[in-house]
Amino acid sequence: MAATDAVRSDLVTPELRRQYRDEGYFVLERALTDEQLDLLRGGAQYSIDRLDAEMDRLGTDRIGINHRGKRYFSNMIYQHRPELQQFLFSDTAAQICRATLGEDAYLFWEQYVIKAGDPETAFAWHQDSGYVHEDHEPYVTVWIALDDVTLDNGPVYLLPYSRSGIKSYVKHITDPATNDRVCYFGSDPGVPMTAPAGSIVVFSSVVMHRSGPNLTDRHRRVYIAQYSKEIITAKDDAATPQGAVDRFLEGGKVVAEF
Template structure:
């Protein structure tokens, strides 16, 4: 970034992240990167459909065939995604939010087909890990224009939830982990394709059903300021690939 270029993440957005747990970057992903991320979306669906077919089921965990998909670590089979995961946009976001050290923690596609059974319950991303970990950064990347009709994410900023730390979650029959049963509908995030919603893993959020006839595709990248270990501390939880170490880029991108 030159002296005349506007920073990707402004100071007021960093302050908002600290105070409310989130900020939004609208239309910051260019056409080439957007097509790169879209290119692996169908692959992520096909991979899960094949797994469900092989098992003779229409649900695996929180995935429902033809309805909603949470396909993770796709980049391990589609290495071209590394150009974005460890590229300049994510580098700038990680530096501003996490500081001089950042590790890729998790990567997945979150895809909803047109079906009323595509809601996702109130949760913290931290609720899918364990209690004893440092909060991490979630980057919710819209690959399509996001509306309330096709399954927007709804956030409960810290000032509305009154919560900034991990809280206990309760599993329900869909496989979702739930941590909020109140009446606040949350703040809908309506953004065009190419936008990134950045929020802390301790922000309570949900998403609505896709009631349109088109897919709603989101690419999710999560970064942590340190390697997150499993509950008993014996091995890393998720990915642990270094991105930034002491302010320097530690990951080669072909």
């Protein structure tokens, strides 16, 4: 077994499975090995540099929901840094997928989410499914803290199913100032997911969530992997994938080649 796979075989307990079913999320505190954490941290600066270079090329300081020097959502980095597949298709990820999706899973999306110290780095209430479309089965988000996440540096806040009353896709509205897609305007602040580095927050793509601003002087780095039961295709075009198409699990067994 590789060092990056030296994890507990009972990572997701029956209690956590039930919590995912009933509330849409669970937390695995300090779940990553030191090797896994170092591996994922290794691509963080590259993800920033890649987006800055693209902004330079386009002569802008904003691309979509990315804002130079403030917040970065840099995706599909594993296609440029293939060593990241050691985690994406690891036993850690397999246990999470089996517990949330079942015996079959595809990698759907991957990205770094990095917030610089800036009061304008908050992110609005949304569902991850709100950045896709309504015609897909809910998928799972694996949100990994690469640094200690505190109330001061921009934690993710979740609205569990019992508090939102929602377990399905809802319509989102685009904020013209930030390009954020927004789906909730209520007063519930959500549950802050503060956790030490190496912890994993696992939640359904239909769980409403937001994140606060980073009010510190250091980056808050997060790595996100998302997995689906089947290939998610573009709206009204079944022939075009919406994201990645890497098959991960088949019949509960890891079939990804890397």
